[in-house]
Amino acid sequence: MDSLQNYTNAVAQQARLAATTLASTSGAARRDWLLVVARELRRQQSEIVVANERDLEAGQKDGLSSAMLDRLKLTEDRVQGLAAAVEQVAALPDPVGEVIEGSRRPNGLQIAKIRVPLGVVFFIYESRPGVTVDAASLCIRSGNAVILRGGKEALHSNLALQRILSQTLENSGLPVHSVQLVSTTDREAVGQFLRMGHLIDVTIPRGGRSLIERVTREATMPVIKHFDGICHVYLDAMADEQMAVDIVINSKCQRPGVCNAAETLLIHRAAAERLLPRMAQELQSRGVELRGCPVTRQFVEGAVPVTEQDYRTEHMALIMSVRVVDSIDEAIGHIRTYGSAHTDAIVTNDLSAASRFESEVDSAAVMVNASTRFNDGGELGLGAEIGISTDRFHARGPCGLREMTSYKYVVRGSGQIR
Amino acid sequence: MDSLQNYTNAVAQQARLAATTLASTSGAARRDWLLVVARELRRQQSEIVVANERDLEAGQKDGLSSAMLDRLKLTEDRVQGLAAAVEQVAALPDPVGEVIEGSRRPNGLQIAKIRVPLGVVFFIYESRPGVTVDAASLCIRSGNAVILRGGKEALHSNLALQRILSQTLENSGLPVHSVQLVSTTDREAVGQFLRMGHLIDVTIPRGGRSLIERVTREATMPVIKHFDGICHVYLDAMADEQMAVDIVINSKCQRPGVCNAAETLLIHRAAAERLLPRMAQELQSRGVELRGCPVTRQFVEGAVPVTEQDYRTEHMALIMSVRVVDSIDEAIGHIRTYGSAHTDAIVTNDLSAASRFESEVDSAAVMVNASTRFNDGGELGLGAEIGISTDRFHARGPCGLREMTSYKYVVRGSGQIR
Numbered sequence: 001m002d003s004l005q006n007y008t009n010a011v012a013q014q015a016r017l018a019a020t021t022l023a024s025t026s027g028a029a030r031r032d033w034l035l036v037v038a039r040e041l042r043r044q045q046s047e048i049v050v051a052n053e054r055d056l057e058a059g060q061k062d063g064l065s066s067a068m069l070d071r072l073k074l075t076e077d078r079v080q081g082l083a084a085a086v087e088q089v090a091a092l093p094d095p096v097g098e099v100i101e102g103s104r105r106p107n108g109l110q111i112a113k114i115r116v117p118l119g120v121v122f123f124i125y126e127s128r129p130g131v132t133v134d135a136a137s138l139c140i141r142s143g144n145a146v147i148l149r150g151g152k153e154a155l156h157s158n159l160a161l162q163r164i165l166s167q168t169l170e171n172s173g174l175p176v177h178s179v180q181l182v183s184t185t186d187r188e189a190v191g192q193f194l195r196m197g198h199l200i201d202v203t204i205p206r207g208g209r210s211l212i213e214r215v216t217r218e219a220t221m222p223v224i225k226h227f228d229g230i231c232h233v234y235l236d237a238m239a240d241e242q243m244a245v246d247i248v249i250n251s252k253c254q255r256p257g258v259c260n261a262a263e264t265l266l267i268h269r270a271a272a273e274r275l276l277p278r279m280a281q282e283l284q285s286r287g288v289e290l291r292g293c294p295v296t297r298q299f300v301e302g303a304v305p306v307t308e309q310d311y312r313t314e315h316m317a318l319i320m321s322v323r324v325v326d327s328i329d330e331a332i333g334h335i336r337t338y339g340s341a342h343t344d345a346i347v348t349n350d351l352s353a354a355s356r357f358e359s360e361v362d363s364a365a366v367m368v369n370a371s372t373r374f375n376d377g378g379e380l381g382l383g384a385e386i387g388i389s390t391d392r393f394h395a396r397g398p399c400g401l402r403e404m405t406s407y408k409y410v411v412r413g414s415g416q417i418r
Numbered sequence: 419m420d421s422l423q424n425y426t427n428a429v430a431q432q433a434r435l436a437a438t439t440l441a442s443t444s445g446a447a448r449r450d451w452l453l454v455v456a457r458e459l460r461r462q463q464s465e466i467v468v469a470n471e472r473d474l475e476a477g478q479k480d481g482l483s484s485a486m487l488d489r490l491k492l493t494e495d496r497v498q499g500l501a502a503a504v505e506q507v508a509a510l511p512d513p514v515g516e517v518i519e520g521s522r523r524p525n526g527l528q529i530a531k532i533r534v535p536l537g538v539v540f541f542i543y544e545s546r547p548g549v550t551v552d553a554a555s556l557c558i559r560s561g562n563a564v565i566l567r568g569g570k571e572a573l574h575s576n577l578a579l580q581r582i583l584s585q586t587l588e589n590s591g592l593p594v595h596s597v598q599l600v601s602t603t604d605r606e607a608v609g610q611f612l613r614m615g616h617l618i619d620v621t622i623p624r625g626g627r628s629l630i631e632r633v634t635r636e637a638t639m640p641v642i643k644h645f646d647g648i649c650h651v652y653l654d655a656m657a658d659e660q661m662a663v664d665i666v667i668n669s670k671c672q673r674p675g676v677c678n679a680a681e682t683l684l685i686h687r688a689a690a691e692r693l694l695p696r697m698a699q700e701l702q703s704r705g706v707e708l709r710g711c712p713v714t715r716q717f718v719e720g721a722v723p724v725t726e727q728d729y730r731t732e733h734m735a736l737i738m739s740v741r742v743v744d745s746i747d748e749a750i751g752h753i754r755t756y757g758s759a760h761t762d763a764i765v766t767n768d769l770s771a772a773s774r775f776e777s778e779v780d781s782a783a784v785m786v787n788a789s790t791r792f793n794d795g796g797e798l799g800l801g802a803e804i805g806i807s808t809d810r811f812h813a814r815g816p817c818g819l820r821e822m823t824s825y826k827y828v829v830r831g832s833g834q835i836r
Binding site for chain 1: 438441442521523527529534536537619620634638640658660661664665667668672754772776777778780781782783784785786787788789791792793797798799809810811812814815824825826827828829830831832833834835836
């Protein structure tokens with residue numbers, strides 16, 4: 001066995017042992033650790049910024065784009081923000097030990113379904129070093145050990161953050177291997193971890209499509225995937241004009257580069273003349289490029305023809321496809337054909353249209369008269385999230401602390417047999 | 419594309435379409451279909467038995483063991499039993515549409531987390547043809563389309579059952595492709611379905627270890643696995659003698675060939691002299707071969723030496739490993755080292771021992787003063803089960819109707835934006 005394999009084996013086995021110990025720690029101990037981490041982040045912010053500057057210099061030399069460099073950058077303000085986020089996770093209720101449900105059976109057995117941690121999480125992410133702290137805090141709060149694999153461009157920043165995490169784990173009496181940062185940037189290390197389905201319980205890749213596809217292909221354990229968000233807003237015949245404008249503008253423009261931003265606007269034919277001209281003007285005045293179907297282009301000056309490929313694309317930019325549909329059925333059909341089952345919204349005052357949309361659009365989040373931007377752990381009341389799952393299995397939509405858990409049945413009897 | 423690939427593609431795409439339609443059907447329509455199936459099974463029982471006889475004859479020619487032939491056999495009584503099981507599934511509450519939880523956010527948004535079907539289930543099983551009906555009824559009750567791949571030894575029986583399922587689907591106005599039986603016995607067909615992660619939402623293999631391993635290796639969608647049950651009963655220092663005997667005998671002998679039967683007996687040293695001699699005699703009088711650690715063999719005549727391999731083996735037979743331990747810690751350590759996290763029981767009257775066992779043994783079901791045999795969907799109150807998951811992800815332990823579902827968030831607003 002080569003030395004890389006020795007290293008990854010040791011990391012995974014240490015994580016496994018840490019997870020076993022961690023599962024029996026009190027919620028208070030795990031919460032208090034988070035508060036210490038927040039304090040140390042604030043206390044050591046200048047050291048963190050200095051380490052980060054080494055990454056920024058290297059990144060400039062390597063020709064990273066200014067957007068990449070901005071994602072990589074940790075200012076003192078950003079470190080303060082990280083510390084505050086850790087405190088928010090500390091304030092969330094402990095998911096571990098929650099009695100999810102229980103019953104007493106006719107034979108007197110008492111059944112309790114009790115929440116337990118998943119175990120060991122392998123978390124793969126890219127340039128933003130703050131994710132190191134976010135992921136560690138969410139994993140430990142939910143009783144899981146975590147193996148962190150950050151991007152090589154953030155290595156010095158991540159090492160500085162990891163030093164704080166390890167020191168505080170040790171001082172708090174929690175297993176020091178509960179959080180481990182993979183210190184090699186060898187791509188093969190990822191492949192080795194992905195083959196350790198017997199030691200690692202779930203892999204969470206956060207990054208571009210090619211990373212997620214590689215992980216899905218190679219992983220021998222479950223993966224929580226976060227694929228495209230091709231999100232729609234459908235304006236029904238009965239949509240209120242101002243509400244329609246507010247929701248479309250918010251869904252498209254508030255943060256166009258995120259997964260729950262809208263990509264396509266669908267409008268019922270009966271509302272096209274009433275809504276489209278003003279809507280187009282509001283969007284265009286905010287710099288949105290409109291790509292329209294033939295009917296749309298009758299009402300909208302400056303819209304270029306939309307292609308089928310546009311309907312299938314997550315632009316993540318100020319580009320919006322617009323299509324006029326003959327009926328709610330056609331809208332739902334469009335969403336089924338081109339959408340990614342992430343987040344889709346209807347604007348309507350027609351109760352039966354709202355009901356049909358709710359039941360027939362099978363997306364992780366279906367919005368009625370609300371912005372697509374609300375598909376978010378914080379906004380839905382889950383607290384902080386580790387990602388938004390595009391899977392149907394285990395966790396769908398935002399993944400908060402509970403989604404990082406499994407359960408077990410505890411059965412208490414007094415000698416019952418079958 | 420060859421004709422097999424054309425066939426499997428068509429089956430999967432038909433299943434996908436059926437699943438979409440099925441998700442919007444009423445629970446009453448799906449329940450009523452089950453009642454019709456039960457009626458038709460009873461009405462056509464002689465045709466089913468005739469078809470089954472063809473399989474039995476072929477099986478005899480092919481030299482199947484008498485145990486295999488018995489598993490394959492459908493008598494009129496067994497068909498009656500199948501019909502009754504379908505009626506039991508019909509009587510279970512519809513999981514689809516259940517509001518799992520809900521809240522109103524400070525901004526007035528109403529959040530509902532609503533249970534929806536998983537979608538398309540690929541179910542692979544071996545000789546017992548009754549599973550065809552069990553699996554179809556559980557899948558349709560939970561709103562899922564199912565692709566059934568039975569064993570080739572049961573082909574005629576399965577075709578006769580499938581005819582009833584298809585006819586009744588059609589007569590009930592449900593999508594006829596909601597239940598499809600794979601008509602080819604080509605092994606490559608399984609491989610093709612396993613590569614269709616874009617059309618099939620979950621694969622459930624029910625069979626031996628090699629089938630499950632193949633499916634896990636090849637599947638591009640989630641798999642609900644059902645691996646070994648290496649289950650333990652631990653008799654604590656404070657175990658009541660009669661309760662200990664009852665629970666050990668029931669756990670080992672009531673049905674030794676199933677996954678929740680006990681394989682290993684652990685006994686606290688302080689209770690060994692008090693409990694072991696009678697326990698051994700009770701077990702041996704029921705034909706159980708005992709394999710003991712050195713201390714055990716001081717108390718038990720006729721016990722052969724246990725090996726480490728025994729501790730790791732699911733015998734599925736009247737063989738039991740017996741080990742005397744110095745403490746509850748050693749018992750828990752043994753279970754962690756050799757167990758399969760399936761079902762483990764403690765017998766004790768010591769509250770702190772019970773609490774420690776509950777929290778430190780991380781198995782799908784932890785029993786306190788109850789037989790391991792209670793880890794079963796019916797016994798835990800889930801109704802019928804489609805299998806017992808040995809995974810931690812999505813579903814752990816018995817999988818009933820709810821475990822065959824996902825969820826979506828429905829967010830109702832009045833124009834909210836971020």
